[in-house]
Amino acid sequence: MMKKSMCCCSLAALRTHKPLPFPVCISLSVVAAASPRRCLSKSLSSPSSSLNAVLSIAADDYRPPSSFHFGPSLRRGHLPEPPPLSLNHSSEDGDGGVIEKAKFCRVFDVAALRVPVEECAALESHLRGHLLNWPRVRNIARVPGDDLDLEIRRLLREGEGDGGARLDSLAARVDGRADVETAALSPVLYREKLAKEFNCSGFLKFRNLAKLSRPKKKKKKLNSKDGGDLASKNLEKNDSYVVKVIGDEKDKGDLSGLLGEDFKGRRWRGPTRLLLLDEKYAKKGVSELPEAIKVPMIPLSSSFELVQCQLALFYDYWSMSELLEALLPEGLIVPTGFETIGHIAHLNLRDEHLPFRKLIAQIVLDKNRPKIQTVVNKMDAIQNEYRTMQLEVLVGNHSLVTTVVENGFRFQVDLGKVYWNSKLATERQRLICSFTRSDVVCDVFSGVGPIAISAARKVKCVFANDLNPNAVEYLERNIVLNKLERKVEFSITTDFFWSRLLVCHSRVLDFLVFNMEGRRFIAAMFTTQLRYSITQVVMNLPNDATEFLDAFRGVFRNTPRSARTLPKIHVYGFSKAQNPEYDFQERINVALCAEVVDVEMHRVRLVAPGKWMLCASFILPEDIAFGK
Numbered sequence: 121m122m123k124k125s126m127c128c129c130s131l132a133a134l135r136t137h138k139p140l141p142f143p144v145c146i147s148l149s150v151v152a153a154a155s156p157r158r159c160l161s162k163s164l165s166s167p168s169s170s171l172n173a174v175l176s177i178a179a180d181d182y183r184p185p186s187s188f189h190f191g192p193s194l195r196r197g198h199l200p201e202p203p204p205l206s207l208n209h210s211s212e213d214g215d216g217g218v219i220e221k222a223k224f225c226r227v228f229d230v231a232a233l234r235v236p237v238e239e240c241a242a243l244e245s246h247l248r249g250h251l252l253n254w255p256r257v258r259n260i261a262r263v264p265g266d267d268l269d270l271e272i273r274r275l276l277r278e279g280e281g282d283g284g285a286r287l288d289s290l291a292a293r294v295d296g297r298a299d300v301e302t303a304a305l306s307p308v309l310y311r312e313k314l315a316k317e318f319n320c321s322g323f324l325k326f327r328n329l330a331k332l333s334r335p336k337k338k339k340k341k342l343n344s345k346d347g348g349d350l351a352s353k354n355l356e357k358n359d360s361y362v363v364k365v366i367g368d369e370k371d372k373g374d375l376s377g378l379l380g381e382d383f384k385g386r387r388w389r390g391p392t393r394l395l396l397l398d399e400k401y402a403k404k405g406v407s408e409l410p411e412a413i414k415v416p417m418i419p420l421s422s423s424f425e426l427v428q429c430q431l432a433l434f435y436d437y438w439s440m441s442e443l444l445e446a447l448l449p450e451g452l453i454v455p456t457g458f459e460t461i462g463h464i465a466h467l468n469l470r471d472e473h474l475p476f477r478k479l480i481a482q483i484v485l486d487k488n489r490p491k492i493q494t495v496v497n498k499m500d501a502i503q504n505e506y507r508t509m510q511l512e513v514l515v516g517n518h519s520l521v522t523t524v525v526e527n528g529f530r531f532q533v534d535l536g537k538v539y540w541n542s543k544l545a546t547e548r549q550r551l552i553c554s555f556t557r558s559d560v561v562c563d564v565f566s567g568v569g570p571i572a573i574s575a576a577r578k579v580k581c582v583f584a585n586d587l588n589p590n591a592v593e594y595l596e597r598n599i600v601l602n603k604l605e606r607k608v609e610f611s612i613t614t615d616f617f618w619s620r621l622l623v624c625h626s627r628v629l630d631f632l633v634f635n636m637e638g639r640r641f642i643a644a645m646f647t648t649q650l651r652y653s654i655t656q657v658v659m660n661l662p663n664d665a666t667e668f669l670d671a672f673r674g675v676f677r678n679t680p681r682s683a684r685t686l687p688k689i690h691v692y693g694f695s696k697a698q699n700p701e702y703d704f705q706e707r708i709n710v711a712l713c714a715e716v717v718d719v720e721m722h723r724v725r726l727v728a729p730g731k732w733m734l735c736a737s738f739i740l741p742e743d744i745a746f747g748k
């Protein structure tokens with residue numbers, strides 16, 4: 121059975137993809153290296169085995185195809201040499217599904233202009249069209265050592281007049297060869313010097329003992345194994361990509377030809393940044409750069425360098441759909457969306473995705489942390505009376521209790537026990553906007569209270585009801601959560617409804633909570649003389665709310681017409697008809713056994729192809745309310 125399309129907060133579409141040139145392997149327990157394609161066919165023939173799936177991409181088999189020429193793609197670039205071991209950790213779920221993150225590293229050759237930091241921003245805007253402009257990669261890159269210590273910078277400036285002599289001297293001292301005894305040393309250099317001399321000279325006068333004895337800041341240890349060429353300080357800061365300059369030490373590619381003999385052999389002596397150039401300039405020389413790049417640099421007074429770089433993109437860089445395209449077998453539609461309810465990502469996977477559900481869930485979790493903590497899949501269509509969903513927790517923490525913020529209110533829900541649908545937020549807002557301060561609202565199917573609670577801030581009085589005791593419990597919690605508890609006089613249950621109602625006659629009624637069957641609730645609310653007349657009735661049970669409309673027949677039959685206000689009813693329903701409004705109106709007429717006029721119809725949303733959710737709003741016809 122094919123399932124409905126996946127619900128999606130941002131992208132509802134599902135799309136097919138061409139396979140990547142590396143195979144996906146799913147096997148029971150071992151990371152397959154030898155024959156991944158065999159593993160794939162095996163696992164696909166027995167989907168249940170994927171419960172403990174271990175996924176591997178055969179890096180050796182990777183061949184970049186020629187059809188993709190530009191832009192970041194897992195189909196392009198080359199694998200790092202040696203692989204960045206620091207990224208070799210895997211994403212793992214409780215059932216053993218593993219994504220080998222290191223296999224998603226791709227290295228791209230790009231050229232960059234090394235420019236003084238002060239001029240970097242201006243140059244970036246001048247050269248924008250010639251820069252790399254890749255999503256999630258900054259055109260301005262930083263590499264270790266591009267920021268000089270201010271003190272060193274000052275010394276360098278002082279050294280301008282003496283030619284290279286003082287610079288050489290400084291370089292010698294930085295290298296630990298303190299050959300200039302008389303020079304004023306920076307605190308760091310001074311400390312180094314003292315440390316070296318202490319043993320042989322005995323007692324020494326410290327310039328600033330407090331500073332010198334301050335413990336060093338702890339640095340994160342880089343595992344020597346993790347070294348790899350790509351592991352650097354930057355890698356610690358940014359897990360999605362890193363830039364490395366190739367042959368940095370060799371000082372080649374300066375623009376002396378472009379900027380004149382003055383700059384020949386000299387490098388800028390301050391902090392620098394890299395401006396990453398468009399891919400097409402990779403491995404090109406200065407003479408091959410277009411005038412549009414050269415000209416903006418000529419008036420600038422500093423030296424520039426054209427350097428060749430490697431840009432490595434890691435697992436964290438790639439989007440959810442890029443990863444899924446890489447991982448799912450050939451020809452399988454890539455699921456691209458999910459619904460978010462608090463910290464829970466709610467998937468609605470098709471049958472063909474089910475063998476890969478843990479893998480998909482793991483990627484959803486990885487790509488949406490920390491907001492998402494749990495990923496669940498809807499197992500079946502909502503069928504039960506309380507409209508709760510059958511959910512399978514795929515990865516993350518197993519709690520289905522979450523807090524949702526909607527229209528400025530907070531709602532705690534347990535998705536396993538109560539109904540919640542974030543997609544109705546706009547509709548609820550629309551409805552509440554139509555209420556006024558003098559309204560008295562009766563929410564027949566209130567759930568955990570998104571309509572009742574939001575309305576309570578605006579209207580005079582709210583009566584909220586739900587058949588599900590768990591929903592009523594969460595409704596009461598949410599009343600407290602939203603600081604409306606002073607408005608709640610008490611809650612009434614079916615058993616002692618009448619006795620308590622007599623008590624409440626003498627009190628101010630603002631918000632009453634009921635746990636009753638809908639039809640009985642309507643009858644009870646309208647046949648009793650309440651302090652306030654109900655002006656708005658909300659019936660949000662789209663599958664069969666119209667079946668409850670007959671409960672309004674004759675509700676005012678024992679009262680004089682002048683003593684009653686006719687309420688406005690907002691009833692929800694679905695329709696697959698060609699003319700959904702006409703179809704829904706017909707069903708309302710049948711339920712009330714009358715021709716209802718002046719019905720305002722509103723299309724709420726398309727819940728499935730050709731199936732509309734509608735809201736019909738109308739004043740309860742007098743003949744029905746007062747009829748026998």
Ligand SMILES: C[S@@+](CC[C@H](N)C(=O)[O-])C[C@H]1O[C@@H](n2cnc3c(N)ncnc32)[C@H](O)[C@@H]1O
Binds near residue numbers: 505540564660
């Ligand atoms: C579609 S949900 C709507 C909840 C709420 N209005 C919202 O927007 O979240 C319908 C609610 O009606 C409740 N319900 C179902 N049958 C009912 C009945 N016969 N009487 C009263 N409530 C009922 C369910 O427990 C569920 O909470």
